[in-house]
Amino acid sequence: MQSDKAVITCAITGVLTDPSQHPVPVRPEELAAEARRARDAGASIIHIHFRRQEPGMGRFPSWDPAVARACCDAIRAECPDLMLNLTTGVVGDDLSGPINCLEAVKPELAALNAGSLNYLRTKKDGSWAWPPMLFDNPVPKIEKFFKAMKSLSIVPECECFDTGIVRSIGLFVETGLLSGPIHVSFVMGVASGMPAKATWLPLLIDELPKDAMWQSIVIGREEVWSVHRKTAELGGHLRTGLEDTFYLPDGGKSASNGPLIEALAKVARDAGREVATPAEARAMYLHP
Secondary structure (H helix, E strand, O other), X not given: OOOOEEOEEEEOOOOOOOOOOOOOOOOHHHHHHHHHHHHHHOOOEEEEOOEOOOOOOOOOEXXXXXXXXXXXXXXXXXXXXXXXXXXXXXXXXXXXXXXXXXXXXXXXXXXXEOOOEEEOOEOOOOXXXXXXXXXXXXXXXXXXXHHHHHHOOOEEEXXXXXXXXXXXXXXXXXXXXXXXXXXXXXXXXXXXXXXOOHHHHHHHHHXXXXXXXXXXXXXOOOOHHXXXXXXXXXXXXXXXXXXXXXXXXXXXXXXXXXXXXXXXXXXXXHOOOEEOOHXXXXXXXXXX
C-alpha cells in the first residue's frame, strides 16, 4: 500500500551497541530526551530495546518489565502523542521476557521477527566476527507472539530479513495466523540477509499481500540513504536511528537520533511527500 504521507520511526537505541563508545540512550531520562529530539525532527514512532540499568551494564539487553515500564513511562510523559514499538527479538523458545514487557507497557506496536536467519558476519581476515548463530523464529514461536499481541491489542510489525520471509507474510495471512493491519519491514544490510540495495525494493513490494503497509529498515553506513530515498519514492514508510546507523548522508557521524531523523524527513520531502504527524500516523497504522 502506497501512502502520500510518510510515517517516520526512530530506532532509538538498539540491542548491543556499547553506550561507552556510541551516543545511545540507556536510562529512562536519556530515552525520553532522545524521543523528544526524534519527535521534534519528525518521528511518530519510537522503536525501543531495553538495557540493563546497573552501572557498567548498559550495553546488555534487559527483559525486566519494571525497566520496560520505567523507560516507556518516561517517553510517554515527555512525548505523549508518540506511538511505541517494542522489540520482541529473542533467541530460543523462552518468550516470557518479551511477553512480560509487552504486558507491562501495552505499546501500540511491537516488532515480530517473521522468520529464521543464519546471523553471520566475517572480519577482513576471513574469520567469523562472532560464532555463527541461528536467529531462530520458527512458526510455533511466531504464532505465540501473534497470539500474545492480539490479546493485548498490539499491532505486529513483521520484520523480514530475507526474501523467503517476505513471502511468508502472505502465507501467514492465508492461514489466518496474521490478520488486521499488516505492517511489513524489509530489513536490509545484515551480511547474511537482504543487502542494502535500492534495486531490490520493487521486487520485494511485489511479494507483499494486498494493502500491506511497508517500511525499510536499513543497516549500514552511507549506503543506507539511497535505499531510504527509493523507499520514499515508492510510497513506503521510513525508519532510522542509532540502532540502524551512526552516519548521516554526508558521511559524518550523528551525535544523537535527532539529526538522523531530520535527514530522513528531508528525504521524504525531497520525494514530494509530507511527513505524517503522530496523530496521522496513529490513524494510518492502527486503523487503516
